[in-house]
Each structure stands twice: as C-alpha cells, then as structure tokens.
Amino acid sequence: MARPIPLELPPHDEHAERRSQLDAARVQHADAILAGYEVLQALHDQGILDVLRGALSARDPIVELAASTASTPESVRALRNLVLLAQSLGTIDPAVLANLTRAVPAAFTRETAKDAEPPGFLGFVRIFLGRDFRRWIAAMMALAVTFGRNLRRTDKR
Secondary structure, three states: OOOOOOOOOOOOOHHHHHHHHHHHHHHHOHHHHHHHHHHHHHHHHOOHHHHHHHHHHOHHHHHHHHHHHHOOHHHHHHHHHHHHHHHHHHHOOHHHHHHHHHHHHHHHHHHOOOOOOOOOHHHHHHHHHOHHHHHHHHHHHHHHHHHHHHHHHHHHO
C-alpha cells in the first residue's frame, strides 16, 4: 500500500514579509522619503502641524460653527452673489477687463502725485470734451441703461 508523502510547510510569517517589503521600499524610495521628512520638518517649524492638530481635535465645534454660519440667509445670499459674479466675470472679454485693471493703478498714480496740480475749470472742460472721457461716459451710460432694463424685468416678476 502507498504511504503518504509527508509535507511540512514552514509557517507563514506575515510580519516578516511586511518587514522585507518595507526594507525594500525604504531603499527604493529613499529620495522621496527624505524629501517628505524635509516637508514635514518645514511644516513643524512654521507651526502648521500644531494648527492642524488643533483643528483635528476641535473638528466637531468647527463643523458646527461652519454649518451654522453657512445656513444663515446672509451666507446663502453671499454664496449666490459670488456665483453670479463669477459667471458675469466669465462673460467679460479678458482684453476689456485687462484695460480696466491697467487703468486703475495708472490713474491713481498720476492723479495722486504730490506735485500734481488739480485741473482748473478749463482743464475740466478739456477733460469732459476729450474722446476718452466720452468713451467712458458712453460705456457707463450703456451699463446704466442695461441695468435699468433688467430692473424693469425684475419688477414685472
């Protein structure tokens, strides 16, 4: 009669397997681990880790405060207004907005110079009759007319 062949397998040690994987990973990713330690040290030096630790320990009060603040009518209106502003900014031609953002600092730099003399009556007349000022007035009038038209539509609702 046949005799069974004895099979004795060594016990499976998961911890030893994990240790060997970690040792291999340490060698393979040494540069990334060192860079991570540097980032961690910088976060510690700046006190950011302490802030994060405090925020984690106080997460329930923070969540309650955020939820109560976000549920107020003012916050809801503010969020809606931010969405509307973002949508309207998205429709403006970037070249037009760039003109405005360049004009504001230039105007304040020129007009607020300490040695700048304010314009007299004829200077104001010259400014009012100037092509650039009339162009600005036309743009503001178009804005006012469109805003008034939209107000009328809102009143009819």
